[in-house]
Amino acid sequence: MPKITKQVLNRVEGEIHLKLIWENGVIKDVFIIAPNFRGFEFILEGKPPLDALVINPRICGICGHAHLIATSRTLEAVYENIGYKLEISKKAEYIRDITLASEIIQNHLRWFYMFVLPDFLKLDKNPKLRKYQPIKGIQWQKGVEASSKIVKIIALFGGQWPHTSYSVVGGVVSDPTTFEIVEAQAIVDSILSFYEKNIIGMSAEDYLTIKTDEEFLKKSKQSDLKTLLKLAFKYNLHKLGKAYHRFLTVCDIDPSVSKGATKRKRKDFDIKKVKEVDSYSFLTEKGFSFDEKRYSWAKAVRYEGLAYETSPLARRINNNDELFMNLLKKYKDSYIVRVWARVDEILKMLLLIKKRLKEIDLKQPSWIKPPVEIKNIQGEAYGFCEAARGSLIHQVKIKEGKISKYNIITPSTWNLGPRCERYLSPAEKAIKGLKSELLAQIVLRSFDVCSVCTTH
Numbered sequence: 001m002p003k004i005t006k007q008v009l010n011r012v013e014g015e016i017h018l019k020l021i022w023e024n025g026v027i028k029d030v031f032i033i034a035p036n037f038r039g040f041e042f043i044l045e046g047k048p049p050l051d052a053l054v055i056n057p058r059i060c061g062i063c064g065h066a067h068l069i070a071t072s073r074t075l076e077a078v079y080e081n082i083g084y085k086l087e088i089s090k091k092a093e094y095i096r097d098i099t100l101a102s103e104i105i106q107n108h109l110r111w112f113y114m115f116v117l118p119d120f121l122k123l124d125k126n127p128k129l130r131k132y133q134p135i136k137g138i139q140w141q142k143g144v145e146a147s148s149k150i151v152k153i154i155a156l157f158g159g160q161w162p163h164t165s166y167s168v169v170g171g172v173v174s175d176p177t178t179f180e181i182v183e184a185q186a187i188v189d190s191i192l193s194f195y196e197k198n199i200i201g202m203s204a205e206d207y208l209t210i211k212t213d214e215e216f217l218k219k220s221k222q223s224d225l226k227t228l229l230k231l232a233f234k235y236n237l238h239k240l241g242k243a244y245h246r247f248l249t250v251c252d253i254d255p256s257v258s259k260g261a262t263k264r265k266r267k268d269f270d271i272k273k274v275k276e277v278d279s280y281s282f283l284t285e286k287g288f289s290f291d292e293k294r295y296s297w298a299k300a301v302r303y304e305g306l307a308y309e310t311s312p313l314a315r316r317i318n319n320n321d322e323l324f325m326n327l328l329k330k331y332k333d334s335y336i337v338r339v340w341a342r343v344d345e346i347l348k349m350l351l352l353i354k355k356r357l358k359e360i361d362l363k364q365p366s367w368i369k370p371p372v373e374i375k376n377i378q379g380e381a382y383g384f385c386e387a388a389r390g391s392l393i394h395q396v397k398i399k400e401g402k403i404s405k406y407n408i409i410t411p412s413t414w415n416l417g418p419r420c421e422r423y424l425s426p427a428e429k430a431i432k433g434l435k436s437e438l439l440a441q442i443v444l445r446s447f448d449v450c451s452v453c454t455t456h
Contacts, residue, residue: 011115014451030428032416034298034454044406049374057163059456064162065103066387072167074383074394082379091364092171094356095157101349102153107388108346111448113143119442120231146194156180171367192350199224232336241335241443243426247314250384250391256348260318273304280418297455298417307423310390310414313341338446375401389448410453
């Protein structure tokens with residue numbers, strides 16, 4: 001009989017159970033179980049639409065700001081869909097980009113130093129790796145400090161972090177001065193310096209010319225990314241953790257993110273091709289079901305009936321980034337490429353913030369009043385946002401001034417949701433065939449696990 005093991009995964013956001021089916025020392029089947037029902041979509045029903053701007057940021061303590069931006073865009077899209085033209089100033093758009101990028105950076109830094117690098121302390125007994133030891137390690141401490149520092153930018157423009165609600169229909173309610181701009185620039189420069197010295201071991205300018213892994217390993221001085229790559233090659237992680245080689249991104253963020261759906265070649269993203277599948281979820285269209293085949297509170301999400309990964313790697317591929325196109329060709333969508341893409345995105349987001357801070361015209365209005373109060377409209381729309389873990393989709397239906405239906409599809413639902421009749425989730429697929437529980441955990445953490453968004 002096959003052996004079955006079940007464990008609660010540590011060093012993730014929230015709680016995930018990993019059930020593994022073993023046969024002859026190999027993982028034959030995988031079940032990623034999101035065990036906690038949260039019910040935000042039900043909480044929103046019957047509420048005034050603007051309440052969503054306060055409720056949705058509480059979906060997650062790490063990427064709640066992305067939920068705020070998605071909510072703002074969704075409510076704005078309702079106006080557009082029923083014929084009201086909203087004006088959103090470039091100033092407001094740039095501030096949203098700045099705060100969203102700051103949240104992405106804080107997540108990636110915490111993930112890299114708190115979730116990923118400590119994994120190798122279990123694989124490799126080299127005493128030099130103790131600098132990545134949780135709490136005690138000097139590099140662990142530096143990474144956490146940098147992650148905490150970048151969210152001050154969100155506080156400068158949004159008043160607080162987490163659970164900010166400063167982005168509203170029509171723009172933002174902050175009105176920054178030159179002081180906030182200069183202070184934000186100083187924070188970005190500080191994190192950029194940390195990134196260059198500690199993570200990549202070279203200047204940002206030199207790193208952006210890198211086209212291959214060999215080139216990076218040759219040019220980088222001793223750095224945390226170089227250490228990780230060497231360890232990943234040593235333990236064959238460039239061959240492990242492959243999913244479906246399909247990538248999805250729902251937004252454009254000039255110049256670092258391009259929306260699209262890449263299978264063999266990149267095509268435009270079409271929301272009409274997205275479908276949630278509840279065959280293995282406790283949560284169904286008709287309510288709740290606990291028959292024996294169901295194992296997670298998350299639903300599966302499919303695009304044209306296929307399982308897609310959404311992530312920083314997907315953003316790099318859909319943006320046709322030369323380094324990652326080369327890495328993908330050489331190593332497929334393996335652990336090493338997925339992890340590197342998330343580390344790479346820290347720099348891309350830092351440069352985006354620097355660009356937006358220079359572009360802001362403080363004389364422009366932060367908020368432009370919508371032509372009609374939202375309580376007097378009804379309709380439905382989708383809103384999109386690129387969050388830390390990948391693409392985020394919100395959908396709202398408004399009737400008689402109240403939310404009649406709200407639906408949220410998070411990046412973690414794409415990546416970590418349950419199987420459908422044809423496919424495992426991307427993370428389940430990446431784990432199947434591995435030969436140890438530790439490797440299964442390491443590969444799963446490469447997707448940056450967040451169960452609270454998975455079971456929103």
